[in-house]
Amino acid sequence: MGSTQLTGRVIFKGDPGYNEAIKNWNPYVNTYPLVFVFAQNACDVSNAIKWARENCVPLRVRSGRHALDKNLSVVKGGLVIDTSDMKNVHLDRRKGIATVQPGIRVGPLVKGLAREGFMAVFGDSPTVGIGGITTGGGFGVLSRSIGLISDNLLGLETVDAKGRILKANSSCNEDLFWASRGGGGGTFGYNTEYTFKVHRAPQTATVFDIVWPWEQLETVFKAWQDLMPFVDERLGCYLEIFSKVNGLCHATGLFLGSKSELTQILEPLLSAGTPSKVVIETMFYPDCIDFLDPPEPPFADENFKFSSSWADHLWREEPIAIMRQFLEETTGTKSNFFFINWGGAISRVPKNKTAFYWRSPLFYTEWNATWVNKSEEASSLASVERVRQLLKPYTKGSYVNVPDENIDNFGAAYWATNFERLRRVKAKYDPENVFNHPQSVPPSC
Numbered sequence: 001m002g003s004t005q006l007t008g009r010v011i012f013k014g015d016p017g018y019n020e021a022i023k024n025w026n027p028y029v030n031t032y033p034l035v036f037v038f039a040q041n042a043c044d045v046s047n048a049i050k051w052a053r054e055n056c057v058p059l060r061v062r063s064g065r066h067a068l069d070k071n072l073s074v075v076k077g078g079l080v081i082d083t084s085d086m087k088n089v090h091l092d093r094r095k096g097i098a099t100v101q102p103g104i105r106v107g108p109l110v111k112g113l114a115r116e117g118f119m120a121v122f123g124d125s126p127t128v129g130i131g132g133i134t135t136g137g138g139f140g141v142l143s144r145s146i147g148l149i150s151d152n153l154l155g156l157e158t159v160d161a162k163g164r165i166l167k168a169n170s171s172c173n174e175d176l177f178w179a180s181r182g183g184g185g186g187t188f189g190y191n192t193e194y195t196f197k198v199h200r201a202p203q204t205a206t207v208f209d210i211v212w213p214w215e216q217l218e219t220v221f222k223a224w225q226d227l228m229p230f231v232d233e234r235l236g237c238y239l240e241i242f243s244k245v246n247g248l249c250h251a252t253g254l255f256l257g258s259k260s261e262l263t264q265i266l267e268p269l270l271s272a273g274t275p276s277k278v279v280i281e282t283m284f285y286p287d288c289i290d291f292l293d294p295p296e297p298p299f300a301d302e303n304f305k306f307s308s309s310w311a312d313h314l315w316r317e318e319p320i321a322i323m324r325q326f327l328e329e330t331t332g333t334k335s336n337f338f339f340i341n342w343g344g345a346i347s348r349v350p351k352n353k354t355a356f357y358w359r360s361p362l363f364y365t366e367w368n369a370t371w372v373n374k375s376e377e378a379s380s381l382a383s384v385e386r387v388r389q390l391l392k393p394y395t396k397g398s399y400v401n402v403p404d405e406n407i408d409n410f411g412a413a414y415w416a417t418n419f420e421r422l423r424r425v426k427a428k429y430d431p432e433n434v435f436n437h438p439q440s441v442p443p444s445c
């Protein structure tokens with residue numbers, strides 16, 4: 001036993017609040033840690049790291065609770081440092097810089113910035129934590145215009161494995177700063193503050209929402225992929241094709257331009273199949289975010305298993321047939337295939353400029369199975385893995401923020417040629433691999 005005391009809001013197993021603390025967005029990842037430390041500042045994080053080391057207790061860090069696979073931000077019998085009470089945001093309007101604590105969720109952050117006239121990247125869910133999403137990249141419908149969340153990171157404050165509070169930016173601990181932009185969460189440091197470049201928002205932008213019957217999935221997907229990766233960079237678009245039992249194909253997105261321009265651009269998609277709903281509307285910029293990220297509950301009511309990848313080439317018949325078969329067979333109403341168009345500002349950053357490697361694909365895809373009863377778990381997990389194996393010839397890499405514990409060779413999948421450099425940075429800042437989880441970067445020997 002050492003001398004360090006835990007500080008902050010500390011909740012041990014059995015204490016009031018423990019049953020709330022164990023909940024994560026995806027119930028599939030829930031487990032029973034020994035203790036949660038809801039840090040109020042970087043010193044609480046530092047004390048918790050030292051305490052865990054002195055007491056030989058495994059450690060994890062958590063912010064928005066949206067980890068998509070097991071044992072990443074929580075660990076059975078361990079100490080979880082949770083930064084969700086640390087939510088301060090400071091905007092320097094003159095410089096266009098926001099300094100942000102990791103506990104704030106993406107929705108409140110970008111909506112608050114939008115009300116101040118600034119724009120920052122957001123994804124398809126307002127409840128995702130800025131703490132986690134920043135570490136692996138972070139994309140959304142603005143990414144073709146202004147890059148990934150991590151591309152807009154100017155610096156951070158983090159606590160290392162010895163409990164030292166460090167700054168990392170382009171002139172101080174540059175290697176740690178490089179690794180912190182795409183190297184994945186919970187590995188290099190437990191982050192306590194991010195500094196982001198934010199961009200002047202337009203007064204108005206145009207959003208859209210298009211729905212088709214499920215049976216038209218091939219026509220819709222082909223029209224989407226022929227158009228979206230090559231389209232005006234001001235346009236970001238999600239395509240979701242749900243399970244047959246759900247019955248929908250759905251495209252939605254944001255265009256930093258006018259309705260008339262967008263209607264023209266979307267023509268090939270609008271004339272594909274017979275959409276049952278078409279909404280294209282210009283609105284004030286803050287309302288666009290509300291439109292795309294309406295309020296949602298912080299926890300899902302079903303279990304989810306995801307896997308993810310990118311496509312360098314357009315999909316022809318075979319991968320589309322693989323998608324159709326999965327969506328026909330899966331019983332989960334929320335099971336789906338999700339796509340977003342890549343390129344633009346994302347692809348202008350060199351692959352080795354930050355740890356985020358996957359800059360040149362045409363589109364990103366992820367697929368997931370959902371289930372409620374434990375009896376459906378094994379077949380759901382197997383269905384996602386089967387698709388991963390079948391899609392291998394048509395896809396490249398995998399997104400570390402949508403991780404999949406089935407990927408053995410995860411270093412190559414998440415970081416390709418950046419992996420070895422990440423291992424060297426890990427060896428410098430955490431040679432004993434104190435900050436580890438099943439798919440964290442191991443230190444180089």
Ligand SMILES: Cc1cc2nc3c(=O)[nH]c(=O)nc-3n(C[C@H](O)[C@H](O)[C@H](O)COP(=O)(O)OP(=O)(O)OC[C@H]3O[C@@H](n4cnc5c(N)ncnc54)[C@H](O)[C@@H]3O)c2cc1C
Pocket residue numbers: 025060061062063064065066067068072073083102122123124125127128129130131132133135136137138139140184185186187189190191192401402
């Ligand atoms: C509903 C949903 C929608 C999503 N949509 C998008 C999207 O549109 N775009 C996108 O890019 N991603 C998206 N994701 C994936 C998302 O980026 C990851 O799940 C992300 O890791 C979540 O971060 P978190 O802080 O909420 O989760 P947590 O469970 O708190 O943490 C996730 C990971 O980040 C690490 N981490 C958390 N806080 C810190 C910290 N302070 N310092 C260091 N490491 C930390 C954890 O250790 C863990 O490894 C989505 C996920 C969900 C569940």
